[in-house]
Amino acid sequence: LYSFSGKSQESSTQNAPKYDDEYRIKFQKIRQYLGQGRTGEAYLLLQDLYKIDSANYYTNYLMGVCYTEQNIISMKSVKHLEYATKNILPDYGYIPYTERRAPMFAWYYLCKAYSQNGMCVKAKIARDEFLKIYENKNDYFTKNIETFLIECKDETWKTNAKKRKQNLVTKHVDYTVSTPLWGVQVGAFKELVPIREEFNDLKNVEAFIDSTGTVRYVVGRFIHKNQALKLRDVIAQKGYPDAFVVNVNRPQTFSEEIIIVDNISFKAHIQGKVVFRVQVGAFRDSIPNHLVNLYLQLEGIESYQDKDLTLMLVGNFDTYEEAKAKKAEIQELGISDAFIVAFNKGHKIPLNVALKHVEKMKLEEAERNAELRSKKEKRQKKRLEKQLKKAKENPTN
Numbered sequence: 177l178y179s180f181s182g183k184s185q186e187s188s189t190q191n192a193p194k195y196d197d198e199y200r201i202k203f204q205k206i207r208q209y210l211g212q213g214r215t216g217e218a219y220l221l222l223q224d225l226y227k228i229d230s231a232n233y234y235t236n237y238l239m240g241v242c243y244t245e246q247n248i249i250s251m252k253s254v255k256h257l258e259y260a261t262k263n264i265l266p267d268y269g270y271i272p273y274t275e276r277r278a279p280m281f282a283w284y285y286l287c288k289a290y291s292q293n294g295m296c297v298k299a300k301i302a303r304d305e306f307l308k309i310y311e312n313k314n315d316y317f318t319k320n321i322e323t324f325l326i327e328c329k330d331e332t333w334k335t336n337a338k339k340r341k342q343n344l345v346t347k348h349v350d351y352t353v354s355t356p357l358w359g360v361q362v363g364a365f366k367e368l369v370p371i372r373e374e375f376n377d378l379k380n381v382e383a384f385i386d387s388t389g390t391v392r393y394v395v396g397r398f399i400h401k402n403q404a405l406k407l408r409d410v411i412a413q414k415g416y417p418d419a420f421v422v423n424v425n426r427p428q429t430f431s432e433e434i435i436i437v438d439n440i441s442f443k444a445h446i447q448g449k450v451v452f453r454v455q456v457g458a459f460r461d462s463i464p465n466h467l468v469n470l471y472l473q474l475e476g477i478e479s480y481q482d483k484d485l486t487l488m489l490v491g492n493f494d495t496y497e498e499a500k501a502k503k504a505e506i507q508e509l510g511i512s513d514a515f516i517v518a519f520n521k522g523h524k525i526p527l528n529v530a531l532k533h534v535e536k537m538k539l540e541e542a543e544r545n546a547e548l549r550s551k552k553e554k555r556q557k558k559r560l561e562k563q564l565k566k567a568k569e570n571p572t573n
Contacts, residue, residue: 195274210242212531213531215528219242220417222235222238222239226239229276232276233278234277236278237285239252240254240256240285240286241285244285250418251293252418254293254295261302263277265277280310284317287306287321287324294328295328316513356425357423358404359404359421359424360394360404360411361421364393377414377532378395380396381393382395384424384429392429408420446533447520448521451492452495452496452498452499452516452517453489453499454491454499454514454517455488455489456470456490456514458482458487458488474509477489477490
């Protein structure tokens with residue numbers, strides 16, 4: 177969706193600012209971050225490109241993608257993606273850093289942005305526009321875009337909110353002061369997103385749910401607003417550019433803190449081993465015929481219950497690279513929409529969160545090994561110094 181292989185496009189550079197090497201390097205980093213699911217870091221660099229050329233349709237598209245993929249409920253996602261759809265590439269292939277037009281997936285993400293903001297009629301229009309120009313008529317994107325419309329229905333949100341509350345344990349928070357208490361809001365979602373999944377790199381995140389089912393994620397409670405403003409600046413630098421200061425002393429919004437979801441601590445962070453698997457199908461009630469046929473094609477299919485969905489999974493890999501190789505093998509059998517999913521302690525977690533955790537574990541291991549090497553070298557040095565000292569004190573003939 178961010179970097180396509182295939183037919184190259186002629187870039188639209190007429191009346192565009194000159195894009196130098198610094199621009200190109202940032203663009204390549206953005207592409208890399210997005211491919212790894214690191215949307216917060218990608219967004220920070222996109223802001224720099226936006227300052228250089230705010231009229232760039234492709235930059236606006238990628239900024240909109242960052243909002244929707246982080247499930248940030250904001251009209252900014254709609255603004256960027258609506259602008260991006262005004263100049264769509266007639267075909268898609270490799271997109272160079274000098275390209276200013278947006279790919280056809282701008283319509284796909286605009287549908288998602290409309291859905292997230294409750295603009296259901298416009299979401300349907302965006303869906304129709306995407307399907308008009310998208311060639312693959314029965315793949316992940318054509319199926320997934322329909323879920324945006326289902327979730328956009330007002331009654332569905334209310335039903336989902338009720339269902340969510342049945343699986344929640346909350347703690348009522350009473351504030352003893354009448355004056356404002358300032359915190360930093362880092363996210364607001366219509367779906368429950370465990371802190372360990374979305375904010376694994378932040379500490380002291382609290383989650384509050386209101387009567388509509390909207391969940392808000394906040395860090396800190398300060399008497400002085402300037403303290404919260406300083407914290408906001410630090411959090412923005414960690415990859416949350418849209419974090420903002422809120423008054424948490426508002427009972428209608430911040431009085432019900434989420435403690436437990438589905439018998440799991442909502443604040444629990446990812447710990448230990450992450451496992452990668454390949455998902456080849458999913459169904460709700462009865463299994464469709466085309467998925468039944470997969471049992472005849474593939475060895476080792478296992479079922480996993482994910483709320484009201486039954487997932488069909490293959491493999492159990494310690495590394496992403498192993499899972500990627502298995503996915504390629506499965507796709508060669510004609511199952512083109514197979515994709516990789518991740519688990520931690522038996523619970524499904526977002527792939528981008530899993531990859532971040534694995535990377536963090538690697539860095540921590542490298543630091544531990546470096547520390548062990550350093551200690552070993554110091555011990556060897558001390559041992560050698562003792563030997564030299566002893567040799568000087570007791571010279572031999």
